[in-house]
Amino acid sequence: MKTCAMCDIKFNDGVQCSNCKKHLDFVCASITEGGWRKLGTDRRAQWKCPTCRISSPSPPNTEPATMEAILAEIKDMKRQLLELPKLANDIRDIKDELSQVKSTCESTEQKLEEYGSRLTVVEDKVNKLEKLQEVITCLQTDLEKVKFDFASQEHRSRLNNVEIKGIPTKKGENLFSIMETIGRKISFNCPKSQINYISRVPMYNSNDKFIVVSFLNRYVKEDFIAAARANKELSTADIGFQGATQRIYVNDHLSIEHKKLLTKVKAIAKERNYQYVWVKHGKIHVLKNQSTKLIIIRKEADLNKIV
Known part of the structure; x- marks a missing residue:
């Protein structure tokens, strides 16, 4: 474990200056660990820290220049100058491409702003629709409750009623007399005083009408239905109707x-x-x-x- 001479932080792996012999971590030495490894043994042995490089610059090259060296440098410079036109063209092409990219970006930015505005409008509409949907859902719930309450109330209002189907309509008929005849046939005493009202009611999708009898007492109504159902073969012939025999059905209304x-x-x-x-x-x-x-x-x- 070594201590960095610059930041005074301990480290396991770092560098050592060949001039001042100080140990530094890679950050203070201004070199990466990978760069240090690539230097090789010889160059690492000659490596100097940033402070020593500033205080002891490399001595100038005092070797006298030869004609051959000067010509070689001039030749190398001419070779590099030959690349300048191509480099200039490349730079112009890059500038043109950058200009096109800039233009495209500006156009895209404008479209994005336009799309952003449209998206904001759509989001506002969606929020309004969501709120409207909540209102509709509440109204549907309330409507279903009202429909259920109404159906329940209508159902309760019919609990004392009996529905009699299969008895043909006769001009001048007496519905109370028909009820008395049915009562005798099914062995059920049903005095007129137990009936609240009795009437013919049109049947759905039919020209026929069934008889609705409303009893004053629900238990009397239930007993009447039970007696009628016990006589499963009750028909129009049983209550004095002539012609084709029809089955009579007695049910809850x-x-x-x-x-x-x-x-x-x-x-x-x-x-x-x-x-x-x-x-x-x-x-x-x-x-x-x-x-x-x-x-x-x-x-x-x-x-x-x-x-």
């Missing part, structure tokens, strides 16, 4: 959204070999078989439960 949901449930259940799909208390029930767990579908997201 579902909202349009719940009817669509029921259609989807039936399709998926059939595809996945579920044996039972029915509606009770306004809720869609699904059962694969007697040994599986009952599934209740209240909204479309619940369809994922049918696996």
